[in-house]
Amino acid sequence: MKIFTVIFSAVHSLMALLFALASLMLIVISARMGWDAFNAGMDGNTALAIIEAMGLLAAGVVALQIAETIIEEEVVRDSDISAPTRVRRFLSRFFVVVVVALALEGLVATFKALHEDPTQLPYAASILVAVAFLLAAWGVFVHLNRSAEELEPEAMEDAKQEDAKLK
Numbered sequence: 001m002k003i004f005t006v007i008f009s010a011v012h013s014l015m016a017l018l019f020a021l022a023s024l025m026l027i028v029i030s031a032r033m034g035w036d037a038f039n040a041g042m043d044g045n046t047a048l049a050i051i052e053a054m055g056l057l058a059a060g061v062v063a064l065q066i067a068e069t070i071i072e073e074e075v076v077r078d079s080d081i082s083a084p085t086r087v088r089r090f091l092s093r094f095f096v097v098v099v100v101a102l103a104l105e106g107l108v109a110t111f112k113a114l115h116e117d118p119t120q121l122p123y124a125a126s127i128l129v130a131v132a133f134l135l136a137a138w139g140v141f142v143h144l145n146r147s148a149e150e151l152e153p154e155a156m157e158d159a160k161q162e163d164a165k166l167k
Helices: 002-040 044-076 084-115 118-151 153-166
Strands: none
Touching: 002 044, 044 084, 084 118
């Protein structure tokens, strides 16, 4: 059984590396787009191009955060996410990144729709409504999960001990 644990850690490490590389590529592309837009002049098109570059940068942040979460949760801690505390912490880290990235993408879509094609505004609004829904669902999940944690206080202690591995 130990060999499977080693294999799973190696696969998780590879996945984290690929997410980190994708993040770096998105960051470079975003920086290049922003720089090219900045050099093109100071007008509305420049602002839109920079806002679009910010959307790519947000995607890069998401990829990097996913890589970090995979490394910390699956490789360093080698944690079992069946305990309510671990599930809440794992999903909360993921949701923070996803909600922020989607909110930024919704704002980018809104700005683009306002300046290029107002008929696209309902689609941009739907992204922002989805963000609001995800945020509300996350809040409900945290609230309900917290009640489950109170039934298993030892799970919180286990999670705190796993955190010590990262220091």
